[in-house]
Amino acid sequence: MPEDRYRQFCPVAMAAEVLSTRWTIVLLRELVAGSTRFNDLRRGVPRMSPTLLAKRLRELEAAGIVQRTPVPAEPAHLAYELTEAGRDLAPVVEAIGMWGQKWIETEASLANLDPGLLMWDMRRNLAPSPMPGRRTTVAFRYTDQPPTRSQWWLIVDPGGEVDLCSIDPGFEVDLYVETDLRCMTEIWMGLTTTGAAVGDERLALIGDRQLADTIQQWLGLSPFAVQEKRASR
Amino acid sequence: MPEDRYRQFCPVAMAAEVLSTRWTIVLLRELVAGSTRFNDLRRGVPRMSPTLLAKRLRELEAAGIVQRTPVPAEPAHLAYELTEAGRDLAPVVEAIGMWGQKWIETEASLANLDPGLLMWDMRRNLAPSPMPGRRTTVAFRYTDQPPTRSQWWLIVDPGGEVDLCSIDPGFEVDLYVETDLRCMTEIWMGLTTTGAAVGDERLALIGDRQLADTIQQWLGLSPFAVQEKRASR
DNA sequence: CGGGATCCAGTTCGATACTG
DNA sequence: CAGTATCGAACTGGATCCCG
Numbered sequence: 057m058p059e060d061r062y063r064q065f066c067p068v069a070m071a072a073e074v075l076s077t078r079w080t081i082v083l084l085r086e087l088v089a090g091s092t093r094f095n096d097l098r099r100g101v102p103r104m105s106p107t108l109l110a111k112r113l114r115e116l117e118a119a120g121i122v123q124r125t126p127v128p129a130e131p132a133h134l135a136y137e138l139t140e141a142g143r144d145l146a147p148v149v150e151a152i153g154m155w156g157q158k159w160i161e162t163e164a165s166l167a168n169l170d171p172g173l174l175m176w177d178m179r180r181n182l183a184p185s186p187m188p189g190r191r192t193t194v195a196f197r198y199t200d201q202p203p204t205r206s207q208w209w210l211i212v213d214p215g216g217e218v219d220l221c222s223i224d225p226g227f228e229v230d231l232y233v234e235t236d237l238r239c240m241t242e243i244w245m246g247l248t249t250t251g252a253a254v255g256d257e258r259l260a261l262i263g264d265r266q267l268a269d270t271i272q273q274w275l276g277l278s279p280f281a282v283q284e285k286r287a288s289r
Numbered sequence: 290m291p292e293d294r295y296r297q298f299c300p301v302a303m304a305a306e307v308l309s310t311r312w313t314i315v316l317l318r319e320l321v322a323g324s325t326r327f328n329d330l331r332r333g334v335p336r337m338s339p340t341l342l343a344k345r346l347r348e349l350e351a352a353g354i355v356q357r358t359p360v361p362a363e364p365a366h367l368a369y370e371l372t373e374a375g376r377d378l379a380p381v382v383e384a385i386g387m388w389g390q391k392w393i394e395t396e397a398s399l400a401n402l403d404p405g406l407l408m409w410d411m412r413r414n415l416a417p418s419p420m421p422g423r424r425t426t427v428a429f430r431y432t433d434q435p436p437t438r439s440q441w442w443l444i445v446d447p448g449g450e451v452d453l454c455s456i457d458p459g460f461e462v463d464l465y466v467e468t469d470l471r472c473m474t475e476i477w478m479g480l481t482t483t484g485a486a487v488g489d490e491r492l493a494l495i496g497d498r499q500l501a502d503t504i505q506q507w508l509g510l511s512p513f514a515v516q517e518k519r520a521s522r
Numbered sequence: 523c524g525g526g527a528t529c530c531a532g533t534t535c536g537a538t539a540c541t542g
Numbered sequence: 543c544a545g546t547a548t549c550g551a552a553c554t555g556g557a558t559c560c561c562g
Contacts (some may be wrong), residue, residue: 061311063336064400065474067389067513068318068382071555075385076309077296078535085301085526094544103296110545120392120520134543141392141520148388149301151381152308156300159353159368159374165298173297241298261512280300287374292537310555327525338555343526365562366524 074119075145079104081152083138087122088146089180092135099176121145157280161287162247171198172222174244175208179220181276184267187230192267195229200236202250214288231263232270246281248257307352312337314358314385316345320355321379322413325368352376364516374390390513392479394520395480404431404472405455407477408441412453414509419498421446425500428462429464464496475508479514 062069075081079101084205085228086100104112113136121142127133138145175196178272190274196208209221209229219225233240239258242248253259261268295302308314312334319333330342337345346369349355352377360366371378408429419425429441442462443453452458466473472491475481482507486492494501 060401062315063401064315064403064512065401065478066315066318066386066406066410067393067398067478067516068386069389070398070401071389072314072384076314077311078312081305081309082295082297082299084300085299099546103536104536106545107547108535130543144388144392148381151384152304153299153301155374155377156304156383158304158459160300160303165300165303166296167382168293168303169298170297173299177299190415245298245300245444278299328523338553338557339526340528341554363524509553 069129074115074121075148077112077115079108080116081149082110083109083116084121084142084145085149085153087136087138087142088149090228092137093127094136096135097136099172101174102170108155116142130177153280154283157245157278157283158285159287163284165245166238166241169241171201171205171208171237174237174241175210175220175222177278178244178276179210179218181279182210182212182274183216183276184217184270184274184285186212186216189214191227193227193229194226194231195234196240197232197234198240198280199234200238229263231261231267231271233259233261235259243275245278247285250275294404296297299376307348307354308381310345312341313349314382315343316349317354317375317378318382318386320371320375321371321382325370326360327367327369329371332405335403335405345474349375373420386513387393387516390478390511390516391518392520398478399471400472402474404434404438404441404470407470408443408453408455409472410511411477411509412443414448414512415443415445415451415507416509417445417503419445419449422447424460426458426460426462427464427466427500428464429472429473430467430468432467433471440502462496464494466492466502466504468492477514478511479516482516483508493511 062073062277064070066121082101083097083104086097091097091100100194101109108133113122117124120139122136123139124134124136127135184192184194191214192212194210196210197208207222207224209225211219211221211225211227235258239253243250243253254261261271293306295306297303314331315334316337319330324330324333331339334342346355350357353372355369356372357367357369360368386460417425419428424447425445429443431439440455440457442458444452444454444458444460468486468491468501470488476483476486483492487494494504
């Protein structure tokens, strides 16, 4: 730990010593969003090396932001949970995200498309009311992606839990969503809507009519989609 | 410039690429507080090398957060001003500072005392109503500091402008403030008050009675002093 | 004094491989 | 699943110098 890099008593500087190391803010976003397991966190920060992730988690623990607790069901496995101080960082993460949504140029963001990350994010907010008594399966196909990254399944069980698969779970599919990755990402970020995308024939919905017609309701968007963009396109 | 270190379309990650490099948040605090000149910025981030400051300013300019404009009075000199996007970062800096004030342990902050930085911060918010028709001079003496860092003068001219000197300007002093650096810093951060410090004989006020009696009014505090501390002492 | 540029040494990070 | 180990590349800080 660098300890006192800034050596300023100012609260901004003291906080920044913990928060503004590489990856820390992105990791916090994942923790604030609710991930607690090491490998769940990795899915949210796939380009961060596991070494650095482990190191950052230790630093956040030392700073009183994260506590590691044993998982009740599976001993010898750990969960990383935010402390009260950690949960109090939600306004910081939100302020940064809102600024980013408002001022980062669209093209710069869309240069970083990633289907795994998009699906992992969508999994969190997605909530189609499941068919009575059984699960609902929505299959996504990204027409512009290589085979291993093009097909994804989101499975909502009757209890409302959402699972993400990148290999066919074999369940009957209630709705197929076909589009390109950029279009789906634009929808998720609130830059366009499913209706507009269907109208432009960039998005096709095949299957259960009820599900298709209500998609804009049950397909959760990014928490920052509500912030209007100001940056130039 | 590292360009895309995170490669995530998420607005938090895109914003963090600009904001969470070393020194950037602390520098932004100084810009948000109003400093615009290179050497004024240096006084707010004295431990940052001029090389790195120049580099960060170029990066912030490229990110659309800062614009460099010629100083009207002195051509060939530059001012670094926040753009609209830059001013919009004020809530981010404020959220970080509020979190720091609430959760950083007092002793950790007070391990980073710095009289120059404290005086530079105090200069911004200080506003004793000047004596009619002439300037007001307040002299600070830190009894625990080495000679070159122990004496400071704040001079408020009739127009309300505040100047900071570390060498005797030779003006008649209206009020002497004598204390140790830790005590003055605690007052500035809202951890104690001038009244309590005078009562404990940690702070002495010598000179104009009116100025001494109203010090808690005209001595501005840190913008984060309003946030109650929760961290353990 | 304002506004940097250069050079060098020390850290930190990223990529990849590997383990209990 | 939950991490370590390793090594080169990139970043950072400090000192020094420069120029108008």
